[in-house]
Amino acid sequence: MNREYHKWHSPNLNRDMELIVWGHAGARVIVFPTSQGRFFDWENRKMYEPVREHLENGWVQMYCVDGVDPESWFNGGVSSGDKAHRHLQYQDYIIQEVMPFTKSKNDNNFAIATGASFGAYHSLSIALRFPEHFNRVIGMSGVYDVREWTGGYMDDYVAQGSPCEYMARESNHDHLQKIRNVELIVAIGKDDPLFGNNQWFSQMLWEKGIWHAFRIWDGNCHDWPYWERMLPTYIGGDPG
Numbered sequence: 001m002n003r004e005y006h007k008w009h010s011p012n013l014n015r016d017m018e019l020i021v022w023g024h025a026g027a028r029v030i031v032f033p034t035s036q037g038r039f040f041d042w043e044n045r046k047m048y049e050p051v052r053e054h055l056e057n058g059w060v061q062m063y064c065v066d067g068v069d070p071e072s073w074f075n076g077g078v079s080s081g082d083k084a085h086r087h088l089q090y091q092d093y094i095i096q097e098v099m100p101f102t103k104s105k106n107d108n109n110f111a112i113a114t115g116a117s118f119g120a121y122h123s124l125s126i127a128l129r130f131p132e133h134f135n136r137v138i139g140m141s142g143v144y145d146v147r148e149w150t151g152g153y154m155d156d157y158v159a160q161g162s163p164c165e166y167m168a169r170e171s172n173h174d175h176l177q178k179i180r181n182v183e184l185i186v187a188i189g190k191d192d193p194l195f196g197n198n199q200w201f202s203q204m205l206w207e208k209g210i211w212h213a214f215r216i217w218d219g220n221c222h223d224w225p226y227w228e229r230m231l232p233t234y235i236g237g238d239p240g
Contacts, residue, residue: 001048001056006101012093019065019098021105022048025058027135028102029235030065030094032115032122036074039066050228051235060235061106065098069118073149073161080150080158087161091126099133112235114138116227121146124163124184124201128170131178138185138234141222143194144201164197167204176208184212185234189221 004021018039033041042048042064054060072086099111111134113123120142127137144163147154159165170176184205188198195216202214215234217226 001052008097010093010097012089012096013068015068017066017093017097019063021061021063023055023058023061025106025108026054026060027108027110027112028106029060029062029112029114030098030102030123031062032065032113032119033067034116035118036069037067037119039064045224047224047228047231050232054232054236060112061102061108063098063102065094067122073146080153081155083149084146084158084161087125091129091161094126095130095133110135112136112138114140114231114235115142116140116224116230117142117222120186121163124186125161125166127182127184128163128166128179129160131175131182134182136183136185138187138231140187140227140230141189141192141194142186143197145197164201164204167201167208167210170208176210179208180210184210185215186212187215187217187221187230187234189217189219189226191220192222194222 001022002024007016007018010017020039020043031042033039048055048062051060068086068090072083072090075083113127113134115123120139121144123137124139124142124144127134146162150158154165159169186198186202188195205212
């Protein structure tokens with residue numbers, strides 16, 4: 001199975017960024033790490049194994065990207081606005097650098113964003129702001145409100161990086177229609193402490209007329225063995 005390592009200096013972030021590619025063809029899957037995680041976390045957890053058939057057959061190609069969480073939401077030394085600013089710079093890095101890079105290696109037009117826990121947050125956050133770049137999003141055990149990292153503070157700028165608030169404030173018809181064109185899959189364990197937040201997020205989506213698959217799993221499910229089961233369940237076809 002094809003594996004590649006890449007590194008370049010990001011002009012959007014003014015720092016070196018790394019990523020790992022798994023697979024040789026198929027839908028381009030952008031994989032976001034968990035909170036304060038790194039690009040190699042999914043490899044270390046062997047998360048390619050549950051979708052090995054997809055990778056070896058050229059059905060999907062995974063791009064495991066690095067994160068900057070310690071410089072954004074988890075940076076306790078800066079303001080909420082500065083945290084949001086770094087997060088939005090990170091999204092610019094993904095859209096302006098990573099996405100063109102994936103297309104240069106693989107011209108498949110179907111793109112998926114996925115991640116678990118805070119990686120699910122990243123997946124939904126970027127897809128809601130830039131829906132034209134994604135066809136499917138798989139959020140596994142995610143959190144979709146950043147107030148925990150802003151001390152409860154929220155304004156229009158911070159809301160750009162907080163999916164629940166972003167959706168509550170979004171009213172542009174054309175943009176909402178672009179979001180409606182994306183297959184959104186939100187999977188959460190019914191005993192996960194984040195279940196209530198996921199319900200709120202789902203409610204925000206329904207209120208905007210955005211169909212999505214809200215999938216409730218038995219138990220807590222906020223751990224790698226469950227994500228290993230969720231990933232192949234939703235990556236290859238209709239969530240129904």
